Amino acid sequence: VATFDSDSHFEDKLNFKDGKHFSMGSWQVVSLNCPRAAYLARGDDELLFEYLRELMDTSVEIFKVKREWMNQIIRNHRMPFATQQPRDPITGEKGSVAVGLEGLVYTIGVVGVNEMVQFHTGKQMHESREAWKLAVRAMTEMEIYAKKLSQQHGMTIALARTPAETTAQRFAVSDLIHEEFRECAERVVKGDLSAVKKNVHKTRDLPVYYTNGTHLPPAADVTIFERAKHEHVFFPIVDGGNxxxxxxxxxxxxxxxxxxxxxxxxxxxxxxxxxxxxxxxxxxxxxxxxxxxxxxxxxxxxxxxxxxxxxxxxxxxxxxxxxxxxxxxxxxxxxxxxx
Structure with missing residues (x-):
């Protein structure tokens, strides 16, 4: 997140002075299968947090590969549009780089936090305060660890709710067809499980999914105010995307x-x-x-x-x-x- 304190050119970018501007986005996004961490933890809170941290460590290894690759691309001038410096039409002087690459981040997203705590506690976030509190704690632990990883590896790592349009389905299907996780996933996955049993050998486009991000499940029978009460707490925890x-x-x-x-x-x-x-x-x-x-x-x-x-x-x-x-x-x- 850019602020006056973290960016010496913040005000110039805010006013587009000399062509300065904010560049928002990610070099790379990796979404985590949170329910699988719960399947492995088997009810142990500390083990759950440890598995989540391991997933984040794996994400960083992917980020390192992407960083090295993109550095090579830039060094070899293979991003001419993004790295161009448009000339001032009056003075002819080169302006700022079109895309401020230094402002891009590496993003870790979460999928299935509701199903993670459902398997871990036996209740969904809207069904139990303890389940909801576990989700809040898990996200807080991950946000703290993301900051630690940022300092350790010299890259800005953001914890976010990612769109995961297809990922929520892919993770659910992957767990349902995995011999080790099938029975666990069947207890918490959302959607039409009967259709999975009929069609799993024909297609992977199956009507099952994990809940996106830190949301309550779509079908949760709660008032809109109860939904807001449960979900609003996660907004200041994540760095974006919610x-x-x-x-x-x-x-x-x-x-x-x-x-x-x-x-x-x-x-x-x-x-x-x-x-x-x-x-x-x-x-x-x-x-x-x-x-x-x-x-x-x-x-x-x-x-x-x-x-x-x-x-x-x-x-x-x-x-x-x-x-x-x-x-x-x-x-x-x-x-x-x-x-």
Whole structure:
């Protein structure tokens, strides 16, 4: 995170003085299969944290390879666009490098924190305060260790919630087909396990997943305020990437109600980034767009429709999603009342 204290050019970048600017992003992102750490720990808290640290150590080895490779790329001038220095149109002098590569970080993401504590304690985060506290402690331990690794290896390492659009499915499927972890995963994985048993020998695109990041599971039957209460604590722990989802049940939500609720979240919680998401049905015949997930167009009756909804941080046609994300779409708890 750039601040006045950590970046001597912070104000210049803020005002684009002499072409200076912030460059945000990661050299490399590695997401961790947190439930597998719990499977190995078998209920031992300290062993759980140790396995998580080992996963982070492995991530650093990957980062080192990426750093060396990218240094070679830069030395050999094979990134001409990113390393160009545009000339000032008036003076002709070269300006700042187009992309401030020194501002890029190495990111460690987490997947399945809810399933990790579910296996470890027998309860999900919203079902037990002890389970939730374990998740908070685990993330805090990892954030502290990320800072230690940053100093030790001379690279900025960020702990974040990564989008993991396909990774949440891939980790779940990998554990379900792994002889050592299959029985463990079957106890906590989300989605349609019966479909896995029928189709596991035909495809790996199966409707099962681990919960993304530090979120409560999509189907958790809690009020929106309870969801916020559980999830907001993780925002100051991670260095970025976190998001709070509010999936709307109404086809036409009240604008003032949304505004009031958004202001309440901003004032009363530590949530720094939240979204109101509304499902939509698009008719590919008459182009009518309607609220909700409909099987046929309410305007012309055509069944040639597609759906649009949020996948992690952005809206996308559901037809392009894998089966795990489509299952998650079905599982999501939607809210009609925000007051």
């Amino acid at each position: 998001i709070f989802h509010i999936f709307m049940g109404e086809a036409t939500p009240d604008p003032q109600g949304l505004m009031d609720f958004g202001m309440r979240l901003a004032r009363e919680t530590q949530i720094g980034y939240f979204t109101f998401s509304k499902d939509m049905t698009v008719c590919l015949g008459c182009s009518q767009v309607s609220g909700g997930l409909e099987d046929r167009c309410p305007n012309c009756g055509s069944e040639d429709v597609d759906h649009i909804s949020r996948i992690t941080g952005y809206l996308q046609a559901v037809s392009g999603w894998n089966s795990a994300k489509r299952q998650e779409l079905k599982d999501r708890k939607r809210y009609n009342e925000l007051a």
